[in-house]
Amino acid sequence: MQINVDRGAARASGMKRKSGNRVLALGLAIAFAAPVHAAKDPGAAILPPRANSSQQQAPAQQAPAQQQAPAQQQAPAQQAPVQQAPAQQAPAQSGALAPVQKTQVNSQAAYERLLNNSGVTVQWLWSAQRGKLNAIDDNDVVRLEGTQANFEGTLKIKGEVVSIDSDRFVFRGTILILDAPDKGRRCERTGDYEFKATGKRKYWRLQQMESCGRLTDYVDVFY
Known part of the structure; x- marks a missing residue:
């Protein structure tokens, strides 16, 4: 037990x-x-990860860059054509003749002959008298103005003398021929022209004879 x-x-x-x-x-x-x-525990609070917050804000920062880029590229293209305006003013002064400041006198005898000339003619006016050619010395500048005219036509000459030599002078101005040798003809030339005396002839003849319609104009200043 x-x-x-x-x-x-x-x-x-x-x-x-x-x-x-x-x-x-x-x-x-x-x-x-x-x-x-x-x-x-389902009641516990769960915070969202920070990586998600940075990914959501990234697109918002790119939007201003996309809106401003086209505006900066288009602005210079609209201002380019404004710089072309001054190029259209170039032809305004073409054709003007410089005035003679002083006639160059290389021969006193030729100078006196020109001032005392006996008239001007063109060969087309067969029946006309010599036209009167006024020659004056205006403050050292010799000026010429004259006319020959009748029913056959008209010759006019007006301008200044650049220089005078013993056998020639240079004229700067306008020479006009009307209705000669044919009615309706108009031959007007403006510029520098040489008149020359040759041999024993008592006149100076225009050297640039052909100007309009291939006709030869003999414009003579007599002394």
Whole structure:
């Protein structure tokens, strides 16, 4: 009987140890399970990642650059044609003759003959008398103006003398022939022309004889 009591006590103590171990194991299981339940708690607040906020703001910064680029490229193209206006003013002064400042006299005898000339003619006016050619010295500039005219036509000459030599002079001005040798003809020339005396002739003859319609005009100034 002594032996049975000891065995019963041993069994009782063994059961107590097993129950204590179970309680300890259960406590540890609860302790480890607590963080898991806390992490899975649906009520916990979850903050959005910062990387998403930077990705959403990136397109907003590119918009101003796309709107300003075309405006800067189109502005110079509208101003380019304004610089072409001054090029249209060039031909305004063409054809003008410079006035003679002073007649260059290289022969005093020829100078006096010209001032005291005996008239001007063109060969087309066969029956006309010599036209009168006025020659004056106006402040060292010799000026000529004369006309020959009848029913056959008209010759007019007006201008200044650039220079006078012993056998020639240079005239700057206008020579006009009307209705000679044919009615309706008009031959007008303006510029510098040379009149020259040759041999024993008592006149200076225009050297640029052909000007209009390939006709030869003998314009002579007599002395």
